Amino acid sequence: MPKVTIDDIPIEVPEGTTILQAARMIGGDIVPPAMCYYSKLKTSGGYCRTCIVKVEQGSEKDPRPMPKPVASCRTTVMDGMVVRNITSVENLEARAGVVEFLLLNHPLDCPVCDQAGECDLQDLGYGHGAQETRNDFPRREFEPIDIGDKIKLHMNRCILCYRCVKVADQLTDGRCHGVLNRGEASEISTYIEKAIDNDFSGNVIDVCPVGALTDKTFRFKSRVWYTNPIDAHRDCPTCCGKVRLWNQGEEVLRVTARKDQWGEVQDNEDGSPAWICNTCRFEKKHINDWVIEGPSKISRHSVISANHYENALRNIKADTLKMMGAKPHGVKVELGTGALDPNNNK
């Protein structure tokens, strides 16, 4: 099995593993962020360039460093490879550059965006983004369009990760949307606003890392952090029927697939991804439609887990005590020096 060292942490991984997967096996801060890669979708990744890493040593046989940063999601490890992610200042700077490019034309309309709170780009912006933009030109603008009666497309927010295109290619029986035009003018669209109509088309919403594809049955109903995520299932003839309900009291505001710690759809027992069908997602909006399993645990998105406010407060208290050391009284603690962890990585 090839042995790879990522940020000085060695790990042995199966043949054909990518650097990103190897990093995820190690876990923690060294995992490169991924905006376009989605392990459940074949040929995804390589586009957004946020997961770039520096390869200091190619392999045991060929120890030369790779001349350019590589996309860790699409580069397979070689035996003896030495990778630097967060231990290379150069790499972090390069990533900050990529984040700047991703945010360059992004409308930053988080206050009115349904994705806010569970948005990968928001997390990335907090982690790597600059305080202010250096772009003084008008941003690129598109009109929001309806693709079908259940899905809304806000092209302004799109980062062209191609995930929804891959979903349509690999999950549904005929793709009728894709990328039109090229360069900066590229957009995800259907020809003449044709509806995306397919049993599994709703999964494009789940894979969208930003708020470009949103669920019209949930739009503007609530901020995600005001809803309670609950795992539930039903006997569905089309899909696995295992979902996450986002409730306010007894009211089901939204149904999504269950996601893992990387923001990807969880696997079924047989290892296949637990995609859900449009009936489960859009039609079953009554609590009696579902068998409730219990509250979902979400550690990935700060604001959602902050829904469990007690947890967040407990964490702050614990961190504060740790910082004060043995002295419990009368020590002034500055907030923002470690006690708060906006991405809730710890």
Added chain:
Amino acid sequence: MGKKLLLKNDHIPGINTLEVYRANGGYSVLEKALKTMSPDAIVEEVKKSGLRGRGGAGFPTGLKWSFLARPEGVPRYVVCNADESEPGTFKDRYLMERIPHLLVEGMIASSFALGARTSYIYIRGEYFYIARILEQAIDEAYKAGLLGKNIFGSGFDHDLYVHVGAGAYICGEETALLESLEGKRGNPRIKPPFPAVAGLYGCPTVVNNVETIAAVIPILEMGGEEYAKIGIGKSTGTKLISASGHINKPGVYEIELGLPVEEFIYSQEYCGGIKGGRKLKAVVAGGSSVPVLPADLILKTAGGEPRLMSYESLGEGGFATGTMLGSGGFIVMDEDTSIVKNLYTFARFYHHESCGQCSPCREGTGWMERILHKILDGHGTLKDIDLLWDIQSKIEGKTICPLGEAAAWPVAAAIRHFRSEFEEYVTHPERIRDIKHYYRLNASGVTAG
């Protein structure tokens, strides 16, 4: 007179027809190769010749050919990259227009060497009329039994097709070219796998430039070792140079690699000096994407040696004081040229041609264009120059394909060598609005460069 290999019969009227081409020795090399040489022997000759890819990257062709995977029962393909779209480069157009049979002959010989039953010429959409010329040549070849079944009785079958692209610069990148050839959107693929392993329709594929494939014929004619004697060092053979800009005799010239740059610009045999006797200001030596060099650095290296037209000599000094031979698009700029305006044109081109697949290039190329536009309009600030520098450094090397670099290098080089000119634009915007300045920078009293 330098030695001519590709264009040696260029002056003969009617050389574009099969009859005249054969009367001048055409297809005799192919006949000899098919009848007397084994495919491996041809690859060996190309290796010995030291031929390097003429499309821009300069990768040794023989080595590229030897990388081609040869699994049993899987077809292999040879694809000719005739998507010549680099601003300043028009050598392939000239070659295909004048001597189409040289390319056809080269394609058959290369395909025989690599064991490809089918090959394609992918030509850019704007060269539609050349696609017709090629198709005519291919028709003639089929009729004469030079294509199709059992060529020259050697038992080698081959089919050659011309495919017209839709006019996208990005389809000159080899994997985007293959995608486009397969009928998909021309987005570059993420490598690995390289085309030598999984190219066209997932099969092993070699993609070569028009000039590279054409050069196989003179190599087989004279032998690899003889070919390697032409040129200098690892830059062997002859190269077509598309000379344009402020010179007296723009056009396509075949040079022996190793020719001094000064001779190329000033001798009557080639460019014939700068128009109107003006001074040389800068040269983009290998097509718009390679770094621009000021007059002193293009004529002499930083070490004081005369600069030669070769891969090594032009590359000497790295990007700090050197450039690249690239595809041989030699753009000469005289003392009245505005580097900023020239750079804006390039930046606009790369912005327009970015495929939009990966974020640094999609977002960065447009941003650079807008900043340059702002500077040209007289609204720039000194900070914008630093910002430009920073943006290009964040695009370079972070993209899927080399278009990112192609967009970043000209910006970097222009700021590196001509920063004072950018500052001039920023600090004296009133001079930009001066109509005289619009045409001639020096006329308004501004010292350029």
